[in-house]
Amino acid sequence: MALPKSDLIRNDWSTGPLLDGKVAVVLGASSGIGWCIAERFAAQGAQVVVAARRREELEKLASSIDGLAVPCDISRDEDVKALVAATLERHGRIDVAVNSAGLNLPARIRDTTPELLAQVAAVQFFGSYYFMRHMANAMAAGGGGSLVNVTSATAIMVPEGIAPYAGCKAGINFVTKIAAAEYGPEQVRVNALAPSFVPTAMNGFGGMKPVDGCRVEIDEDTPIASAFIEETALRRVTTVDECADVALFLASDLSSSITGQILPVDGGNHLGRLPTFGPRKRRGESPA
DSSP states (O other): OOHHHHHHHHOGGGGOTTTTTEEEEEESSSHHHHHHHHHHHHHTHHHHHEEEEHHHHHHHEEEEEEEEEEOOOOHHHHHHHHHHHHHHHHHHHHEEEEEEOOOOOOOOOGGGGHHHHHHHHHIIIIIIIHHHHHHHHHHHTOOEEEEEEOOGGGGSOOOSSSSHHHHHHHHHHHHHHHHHHHHGGTEEEEEEEEEEEOTTTTOOOOOOESSSSEEEOEEEEEEEEHHHTTTSSTSOOOOHHHHHHHHHHSGGGGTTOOSOOOEEEETTTTSSOOOOOOOOOOOOOOOO
């Protein structure tokens, strides 16, 4: 039986901002992609709660977008639980939640220590798991919502030298799909966006000039930029603003039938390969 026309055309997107009246939590918002996402959500009408470990930068952002700053260490389950409680106390519900917290400590598998692996996994796997559990539970209790994990193209490709980071991100990509299946009946959508190299103020590579809390200018002739451009279908570097645009799409009702998806935001870099910096060992060659 055909659906009534009113059910097929539910919204006129020209009438207002995409997140008008929604409550959004952005964790990992003190710099980079998370900062830009929080700005974009606020500009699109959301009441935004920003969270991270760095209080000073967090409060600067919250002041600029009229949001609420909540210090939070994602590796601590009780901190994430407290973040949900603070948001519910202020706004009464959570409609959108984005996890952009990250920690990458590069190491080849042969050189990975238990301490390094535990430090990365505490943020990238266990923390992301805590975030999904607490945020999705709150959304389910409130009638639904959209949860977005910022993962990485390194979890889709096969990078060398960052197995702790890429492995944890790949694990969260898979848990994202499981969460989408488990929470779907309660109208909670769970997706991930997976950027490749995105220049931000926290990257620390040469040839980058900070513009603000999340954006930098980058010289395309720098080794890292030129390497990624060469391996990227669109022949350019992805920006924090492009990541924020995809997060906005996933957060909004424009993506109301999308869940359990991992969206590469990389200009097509996943169609090629991740650049390798430094000498590569031939198969069977002993490490130096």
